[in-house]
Amino acid sequence: MRYVADRTKKGRSAWGLGVTVPEQMGVWANPTARSTSFGHVLSCRGSEARIGIPRLIPIGEQRATVGKFVAIRSGASVLVGMITEVNAERGLAAAGEFGAIARVDLLGEIVRQGTGAARFRRGVRDYPAIDDEVDVLGREDLRLAYSSAGSRLIPAGDLHQDPAIKASVDVDSLLAKHFAVLGSTGVGKSSGVAVILGGLMRARPDVRILLLDVHNEYSKCFGDAATVIDSNNLKLPFWLFNFEEMTDIIYCGKPSVPEEVEILAELIPIAKGTYLNYKSGTDRPSLARRTGRDFGFSADTPAPYLIQDLLTLIDERMGKLENRSSRMIHHRLMMRIEAIKNDPRYAFMFENANVGGDTMGAVLNQLFRLDSDQNGITILKLASLPGEAIDAVVCITARLAFEFGLWSDGGIPLLLMCEEAHRYASADRSLGFAPTRRALSRIAKEGRKYGVSLGLVSQRPAELDPTIISQCSTLFVMRMANDEDQSILRSATSEAAADLLSFVPSLATGEVIGIGEGMQLPARFTFATLPRDMLPCGEWGSRPLDPAGGGLGRAEFIRMAIERWRRATTNQAHWSEASMKGEPVPSAGPEGQSALARGLNAAGGDRPSPDLRSKLLDPERYKILKR
Ligand SMILES: Nc1ncnc2c1ncn2[C@@H]1O[C@H](COP(=O)(O)OP(=O)(O)OP(=O)(O)O)[C@@H](O)[C@H]1O
């Protein structure tokens, strides 16, 4: 007979008390198993009970340690709680009956239904009485607690308390609000996301999932079920961008020029009206004289127009001016628009997207696969887009998701999964693109009503906008060392969950603490292991340097890395056209290119050999380095 004692970080003694429990039994499975009882209720206050534990109990297979679940036989039901603290009590030990006190948070109860079947439900209706018996929750009861949600469950991994039991996530509760996967770099967040989304696709094929893949690493995780969108096939017509997003694009994320912005605000609605009347066969020039408000358009209305019409309108206005500095303002604005329009990296806005038609339905179909009722996921490879445009693209996708949910009354459930969320919704309001934060927080606050859910992944919860994280009702917390991050999470969770979070700094890779509505009970578990070929990783795979495994030789590897590096800051279409023909990639020439493209082209390099070209899978992979 012996005690097992640990010393927790807080400095208090935590006692692991040995108690023999028949492994397969549950309290329901074996209601007369009084011999397994290891303690009695001493007091109860709100959802917290104090349990007296006898001092001398032989060490068995189960130990009543912090984080373990216990069953309290209370009248007709069995209350399920979690041990949050265990203390030795000298006075009680001297009295002979109890040697330690365990603090238990009551989480739910197992009740017998009319049919006689037992089921677990959250919350406690009947509170324990003094002297009610307490056991470690047996395997069957634990299994019951993790399986009787009455809704769709996905197995996410193996429970820490008993690896024979699957930790399940209740998909409906998960999507009823929002969720977040949090942890330091390399602890298995992306792999965990792949596990959750894989299960979610199978359990809820009706949910349309858009994954914003910041590091281009998810393409292989979902096999054929994934539709991958990159800069080559993305279609986001410029007219779909609202005014703030459009100015962010035109000024490449830098501060805009107020005089130029005023001109845009006035002329964009006119260009939209002009296009509308042009489509209906009316004479364009005469209509161009009318103001945008005559057509009921604002600069934010997602109505098509021609960029050439906008340029013509600016040019016409410039022609009527006599003041040289005003003319220069107009001229500079035209140059900026021309530069972006002719920059091949922005082809996803100006070329891929058919400018001359209302392609809004096609855009929504591409992003959210609205036209399909098959399960699947869309992966948007953000690292393949120009760095300056990413904020606006994230903003527009979040906005489109919300607006579609709003105007379709939530008819089709959508999930927007956002990696590196702290970049787009930073707690520091001076950082990032304000409209993106607004679009994400709008989903966080109101998305539930319109069937739009948010899944966030972040290494730094403390850097994430608190209003957004506070709307997440399910958290998957992985290893994290930073005190600030941990205290943010502790303040946002219940006491039992907060106690579980004290394990966060010592979790292993792939281990996670799941808390909130998506989990039946707060649980420490290990995410299911992904096969090697389905792990999130770069396009080169996890062993790019292993020739035996289909990888590359060292010299070739370095050469390709440099090539990809250069391409990340080079006019893409220009490069790929030349390289596909096997021609040397010329340095930037003055003809037919925008000033911006000329600047970008200055970093030209060697032409790739044909065999290298065939291996160039994703030249944009390293465009975004982690901030
Ligand atoms: N569920 C899992 N199955 C198999 N391997 C895993 C799993 N979770 C983590 N790993 C291993 O840990 C490595 C890192 O995992 P992952 O890329 O998911 O971490 P991360 O937290 O997303 O990192 P980062 O913050 O840098 O993006 C993986 O390459 C893999 O080797």
Ligand SMILES: [Mg+2]
């Ligand atoms: Mg990751």
